[in-house]
Amino acid sequence: MILFLRWLHKWIGLIVGLQFVLWTFSGAAMALLDHHKVAAEGVIRPPADVPRLEQPVSLARVAQAAGAPILRLELKPLQGRYVYEAATTDGVRLIDAADGRPVVIDADRARSLAVSAYRGAEPVRSVAPVTESTFETRTFARPVWRVEFADKDHTALFVSAGTGQVLGAKNDAWRLWDFVWMIHIMDYTKRESFNHPLIITVATGIVWLALSGLILLFRSFRRSDFSWVLDPIARLRAAAKTGAR
Amino acid sequence: MRWPALARTTHKWLALIIAVQAVFWTLSGLYMSAVHIDIIHGDRLVKAVAPQPLALAGLVEPAHLAHMAPGLKSLRLDTQLGKPVYIVETTAGHDLFDARTGRALSPLGEADIRARAKALYAGEGDIVSLELLTKVPGEIKSRPAPIWRAEFEGAWRPTFYISPQTGELVARRHDLWRTYDFVWMFHIMDYENRTDVNNILLRVATWMALATSLTGAWLLLYSFRRRRRARRSVA
Incomplete structure (x- = not known):
């Protein structure tokens, strides 16, 4: 049984281990990226x-x-x-x-809507229509205007060309987060779905990698591994015993 | 210490600390990827109704409504139970009006909510419980109270939350959603609020997990042999 688990752990590690490295890396990166900043709050x-x-x-x-x-x-x-x-x-x-x-929400109107919604003091760098889905606008109904400001975060506000509503803001923190998110959800083309066969298959393998690893831990340690903590305790107990006598 | 031994020792000690959480991560990740997010959101619980053109003739004019609802900020003309209604936002909150007569409908009573819940639900089952909550439950944390909660008969305990002020479906929940929320808590290790993806516990644990996976990859270099050489040594 243990031999089988060891064999399983090693082979799953070889086949899908790279994705486990990428998952832990992207997970760690996303935990570090402040989500207030990423959400352009x-x-x-x-x-x-x-x-x-x-x-x-x-x-x-x-x-x-x-x-x-x-x-x-x-x-x-x-x-x-x-x-x-x-x-x-x-x-x-x-x-x-x-x-x-x-x-009509034309370029000028979109610019002025974005400026009055923008909290910063920096001027507008560019105004451009977005007609095809991009990473930044994939969750917004198009057509939208992309109004970029000349701040250090390269903040862009998105103004609906239909309703004039400011739909959201994207900045460099979000762009970095979005790349890492792509690695995490393994949707390399749209960065949208985490419900596809590839990720489900790999995740199934990785569950076994983690489970077999957990079980193998029980066989990987000997008492001698813990002697640095167990020995002093044993000595103290022995001392207490002789003291009691 | 030789390199393989060092790799094995580091991998084993790191794993000792992180292994249980790694199992939580992988199992929760598998659940979240295997059950489609549209199912989690309960899209199928709500009857899909294609929007119909509104008959504007004879409706109460917005100008008139502005007098009836002081502090009016915005209004929406919508259809509920086949009848035109105005959903009005004022400085005091939200209100619902019959768009034909101008009669105030909110706050809606039990019978009105029951009718709306039944009309919205796509399943076959009946309503098993309907109550007005004065305090919002954890599963709809950010929503305003009071709110009606309608639970239906059917798989995974489907539950609708309907606003007494607007008559609209505010949230839908079922056990697959509740499970998702529960495993999400394990995934982001925010065992208190299930919202903070930047908590210190998660930050420490994820970097340790990365170290574990990297030492694991390192260990792979020493874990495989070519069969031919192994045979020769046996011979």
């Missing part, structure tokens, strides 16, 4: 005071401005004004609640 300021809602335009005007059947409708503040956000069968429409005119 405190980079985006909470929305300023809500403006007063003056007589918003009627639903009929909204329906007309949307131009397509409305599935969901929201009335919300956006940068000091109220807008209707209508999810239509033809995509999201933003409509100014005061005059019923369409609101």
Whole structure:
């Protein structure tokens, strides 16, 4: 039995041991990377005071401005004004609640939305549209604007081109974390899923590596390994015995 | 000490400290990868309803609603139980209005919550318990109270949490989720709050685990022999 476990431990170690090294390394790295920093907490300021809602335009005007059947409708503040956000069968429409005119989130508007949400004092370095999924934007609905600031963390804010909402922020700490995360979840192309056959197979092997290692420990130690702690105790006991006599 | 002996000794002593946690890590990791995250999130518990176009004619105007809900910050027009409703956020919290009559619906009572829970649940089973909680349980820590908890008959004890103020499904839980949360605690070694991925215990343990795996890899160099040479020595 022990011989079999030793054989198992050694061969699993040879076949999938490298991934165990990578898992412990990436795990240790992620434990070190401060998740407040990684999540870019405190980079985006909470929305300023809500403006007063003056007589918003009627639903009929909204329906007309949307131009397509409305599935969901929201009335919300956006940068000091109220807008209707209508999810239509033809995509999201933003409509100014005061005059019923369409609101377009173009590069300039995205820049100004990002600047008013950004807590730092640094200027904008670049504004660019993101139309295809990237590592940074994989969890955001596209199209989005990527607004990068000239700070030392290379912080980028993502502004939805549909709703004008600031969806999130990514910085260098996150980019490093995301690379390590890729190693950890073994999804080398999308860095998204930890539920794929490769990781499940390797994890199954690694469970046996850990279990067999744990069991082998009981056979790997002799009393002499612990003599540095057991001997003094034995001596003390012997001394106590002779003392008692 | 010769190199192989040194490798073996370090590997063995490091493993003595970290082995039990390594078993926890691998088992929890296997669970989290083997059970798909969509199942954990309980996506299948909720009936998928394709959004239907809203009939806006005859509804209460948002301008009118602004008078009825003082301190209005935002509002949403949605459909609940086939009827249009306004979900309103004010400086005081959330409220629900019938979008046809303008009648205030919140806080919703037991019958209204029961109807919503039944309409949302994708399973066959009935509601086995329905109660209004004034203190949120650990499994929905960050959500506001009071909140309705509806537990259904069915595999893994499916549970919905519904807000009495908005009538919306706030969270869904079942035993696979609860197990995930439990093994996650072992994975990140935050045995208190299950949230801090940077705790000192985890930091120390992970670097020790890395040292264990590296010495293990080192040990591999001495652990394999070519069969032919072994045979020759026997002969």
